[in-house]
Amino acid sequence: MNIILWAVLPYASILTFALGIAWRYRYDRYGWTTRSSQLYESATLRWGSPMFHFGLLLVLGGHATGLLIPKVWTEAVGISNHTYHLMAVFLGTVSGICTVAGLAVLLCRRWLVRPVLKATTTNDHMMYAVLAATLALGLLATVRANTIGDGYDYRETVSPWLRSIFLLRPDIDLMATVPTNLQAHVLTAFALLAVWPFTRLVHAFSAPVGYLTRPYVVYRNRDGLGPARR
Amino acid sequence: MRVMAQLAMVMNLDKCIGCHTCSVTCKQAWTNRSGVEYAWFNNVETRPGQGYPRTYQDQQRWQGGWVRSARGRLRPRAGGRLKRLLSIFANPKLPTLRDYYEPWTYDYEHLLSSPPAQQTPVAQPISQMTGRPTAITWSANWDDSLAGGNEVASGDPILARVSASVRLEYENAFMFFLPRICEHCLNPSCAASCPSGAIYKRVEDGIVLIDQNRCRGWRMCVTGCPYKKIYFNHRTGKAEKCTFCFPRVEIGQPTVCAETCVGRLRYIGLMLYDADAVAQAAATEHDTDLYAAQRSVFLDPHDPSVIAAARRAGIAEDWIDAAQRSPAWDLIVRYEVALPLHPEYRTMPMVWYIPPLSPVVEALRDTGHDGEKLGNLFGAVEALRIPVRYLAELFTAGDPAPVEAVLRRLAAMRAYQRRINLGDPPDESIAEAVGMSGEQMQAMYRLLAIAKYEQRYVIPAAHTQTAHTLEGRATGCSLDSEGGPGMGGRINLLTWNGNDRPEGLFPPRKEPV
Ligand code: SF4
Ligand code: SF4
Numbered sequence: 001m002n003i004i005l006w007a008v009l010p011y012a013s014i015l016t017f018a019l020g021i022a023w024r025y026r027y028d029r030y031g032w033t034t035r036s037s038q039l040y041e042s043a044t045l046r047w048g049s050p051m052f053h054f055g056l057l058l059v060l061g062g063h064a065t066g067l068l069i070p071k072v073w074t075e076a077v078g079i080s081n082h083t084y085h086l087m088a089v090f091l092g093t094v095s096g097i098c099t100v101a102g103l104a105v106l107l108c109r110r111w112l113v114r115p116v117l118k119a120t121t122t123n124d125h126m127m128y129a130v131l132a133a134t135l136a137l138g139l140l141a142t143v144r145a146n147t148i149g150d151g152y153d154y155r156e157t158v159s160p161w162l163r164s165i166f167l168l169r170p171d172i173d174l175m176a177t178v179p180t181n182l183q184a185h186v187l188t189a190f191a192l193l194a195v196w197p198f199t200r201l202v203h204a205f206s207a208p209v210g211y212l213t214r215p216y217v218v219y220r221n222r223d224g225l226g227p228a229r230r
Numbered sequence: 231m232r233v234m235a236q237l238a239m240v241m242n243l244d245k246c247i248g249c250h251t252c253s254v255t256c257k258q259a260w261t262n263r264s265g266v267e268y269a270w271f272n273n274v275e276t277r278p279g280q281g282y283p284r285t286y287q288d289q290q291r292w293q294g295g296w297v298r299s300a301r302g303r304l305r306p307r308a309g310g311r312l313k314r315l316l317s318i319f320a321n322p323k324l325p326t327l328r329d330y331y332e333p334w335t336y337d338y339e340h341l342l343s344s345p346p347a348q349q350t351p352v353a354q355p356i357s358q359m360t361g362r363p364t365a366i367t368w369s370a371n372w373d374d375s376l377a378g379g380n381e382v383a384s385g386d387p388i389l390a391r392v393s394a395s396v397r398l399e400y401e402n403a404f405m406f407f408l409p410r411i412c413e414h415c416l417n418p419s420c421a422a423s424c425p426s427g428a429i430y431k432r433v434e435d436g437i438v439l440i441d442q443n444r445c446r447g448w449r450m451c452v453t454g455c456p457y458k459k460i461y462f463n464h465r466t467g468k469a470e471k472c473t474f475c476f477p478r479v480e481i482g483q484p485t486v487c488a489e490t491c492v493g494r495l496r497y498i499g500l501m502l503y504d505a506d507a508v509a510q511a512a513a514t515e516h517d518t519d520l521y522a523a524q525r526s527v528f529l530d531p532h533d534p535s536v537i538a539a540a541r542r543a544g545i546a547e548d549w550i551d552a553a554q555r556s557p558a559w560d561l562i563v564r565y566e567v568a569l570p571l572h573p574e575y576r577t578m579p580m581v582w583y584i585p586p587l588s589p590v591v592e593a594l595r596d597t598g599h600d601g602e603k604l605g606n607l608f609g610a611v612e613a614l615r616i617p618v619r620y621l622a623e624l625f626t627a628g629d630p631a632p633v634e635a636v637l638r639r640l641a642a643m644r645a646y647q648r649r650i651n652l653g654d655p656p657d658e659s660i661a662e663a664v665g666m667s668g669e670q671m672q673a674m675y676r677l678l679a680i681a682k683y684e685q686r687y688v689i690p691a692a693h694t695q696t697a698h699t700l701e702g703r704a705t706g707c708s709l710d711s712e713g714g715p716g717m718g719g720r721i722n723l724l725t726w727n728g729n730d731r732p733e734g735l736f737p738p739r740k741e742p743v
Contacts, residue, residue: 028735029443030442030443030466030468031466032443032446033445033446033466033468034448034467035466035467036447036462036464036467037464038320038321038324039326039327039462039464040326040327040359042320042324042326045320046320046322050317050319050320053319054319114360118359119464206426208315208318208425208426208427208448211315211424211425211427212311212312212315214427216306216422217421218424218427218429218430219431219433220430220432220433222432222435222692
């Protein structure tokens with residue numbers, strides 16, 4: 001059971017993710033879009049969307065530091081466990097609440113504003129369920145373990161386990177003692193990863209940073225062969 | 231000097247009867263699909279009026295086009311690159327469907343299924359956005375022909391600029407139609423606003439297109455275009471715009487709107503211009519100098535040095551020849567009767583307009599004067615401040631002088647031709663009064679009044695290895711071709727029904743052996 005949960009499933013979802021993204025990029029760039037609904041309704045979206053997205057960027061940054069950077073490294077550069085913990089709890093809770101609240105605003109809008117609801121596909125509904133579950137479980141884990149509870153240090157278990165996955169030597173025993181709530185969060189996160197390429201979430205991979213350096217006006221040849229002169 | 235060719239259009243507003251044939255044929259050809267029900271790549275609006283989308287010309291509100299900084303540099307009015315990226319999660323200046331209109335259909339089914347009743351059954355309007363019964367309150371031309379009167383027309387941002395106190399009093403009333411398509415600007419702010427770099431200007435003919443494979447639906451272009459000629463397809467999640475009917479013009483046919491125009495008022499031809507001079511011209515300090523600045527980037531296709539430079543730039547001989555015969559060149563430069571729409575937006579638009587003399591003529595006729603007599607007409611151009619200032623706000627950033635000059639030329643042409651019509655000898659002094667020769671006057675008259683199809687549309691065919699496939703493309707929906715800038719009917723993962731195998735979405739199947 002543990003092997004399936006903590007080794008097979010993660011690899012399966014990573015593989016689905018990679019292949020899915022590759023397929024989508026090769027065959028469905030036409031479907032690669034935010035599919036914004038701002039045209040139907042703008043007032044609520046202008047609050048909810050930045051709240052959700054900026055919150056999410058922070059949350060992702062936090063995850064990257066917490067999961068990928070080994071504890072010994074942060075300690076080596078002189079950040080004590082306590083300081084790190086305080087920072088993580090504070091930033092994690094604030095950005096987590098931001099994200100979840102933003103998503104709540106957006107989801108209410110999606111259900112209550114009729115044209116937006118009409119433009120929502122089954123695919124979207126499924127994706128929102130997984131996304132909401134992941135975010136809610138994650139926030140719950142942060143709040144429970146770090147503020148109410150005695151301070152569970154996932155950097156001793158989940159982080160090394162995840163790194164072991166990436167190093168192709170999955171250390172499944174590490175996950176056995178992790179609180180159920182956090183385990184569930186990890187599993188839904190992998191589920192989210194697996195459905196990612198097949199949903200509107202792909203737009204996350206088109207962060208247009210090239211805009212900062214390119215000339216304002218783009219010229220191209222008729223044949224569509226890449227940007228032309230200037 | 232870097233010579234580039236640009237397909238330009240000129241519309242003679244005096245001849246527009248507001249029939250909307252152009253809009254309807256354009257819609258039938260390009261936007262007769264779900265997701266763009268509300269979009270009219272070609273629309274005809276009544277001036278004075280609010281326009282479509284409502285009050286789009288109010289750039290304080292919609293933030294389209296460019297602004298010139300104190301240091302003389304241009305940046306999109308809605309903000310430069312960094313600001314755009316920071317507001318990417320919700321575009322603060324996006325018009326919503328309420329600013330266009332909520333598209334609707336009718337419950338036709340009810341007409342057939344209604345049980346026997348006292349009253350004749352009626353088909354209720356159904357919103358295409360909610361699928362529910364709706365009350366129609368606005369459309370792309372709700373205020374057509376001044377419908378709604380003062381109440382609606384006073385929402386016109388241009389009228390408000392002409393004079394804070396102008397009301398459309400009956401004595402002052404004037405009206406004309408303004409057909410609009412994408413301007414295919416030399417300095418397109420839509421392209422400048424696109425974070426993905428999906429909007430591009432074609433090197434060969436200057437047509438501005440959106441690469442449907444690269445658009446990610448950020449919607450910044452909708453804000454960036456001051457003419458609001460980019461439409462967000464809410465079904466595919468991609469932006470779409472007028473393509474200048476490129477599959478047609480590539481084989482030498484005029485755009486659908488021009489081909490079907492009932493008033494035969496549209497002209498299509500090439501303009502050669504110096505691409506290196508565009509940025510500086512667009513950054514000219516005073517708004518009122520922009521009309522002259524844009525003219526200064528056009529290159530004379532008869533000038534041997536221009537011809538040589540055009541050849542060096544790889545422009546083919548038949549294109550140079552077409553540029554020399556271009557009706558756009560004649561109307562813009564030779565006769566100086568065409569003006570750009572809103573040069574103050576600094577996008578260097580390339581659909582130009584001959585302002586209408588009809589408000590002036592009609593005013594004269596209404597007051598019992600002879601609307602064909604030169605003295606009367608000249609006097610009226612001077613006296614009718616409000617129409618002239620209104621036209622100046624549209625075409626010359628508020629400077630009445632160029633508009634007056636055009637109207638005087640048109641008036642002179644009327645008077646000159648009338649004498650000829652009545653069998654009197656031509657009066658050269660009339661032509662001279664507006665700085666033209668009698669010969670020029672007659673040539674201009676022929677171009678404006680009786681020009682044949684071949685003279686109105688001088689469109690050289692595209693030079694491409696795939697030219698032979700274009701013939702077929704002009705009849706099919708070319709926007710659907712792979713990599714084409716529209717691809718309206720194409721299925722993507724979001725619109726796929728999950729059962730069949732749409733073309734292009736999967737790797738090709740192996741042929742069974
Ligand atoms: S008029 Fe056309 S080319 Fe000009 S900014 Fe708007 S969409 Fe772009
Ligand atoms: S078809 Fe021609 S005359 Fe009719 S509305 Fe369009 S531009 Fe005007």
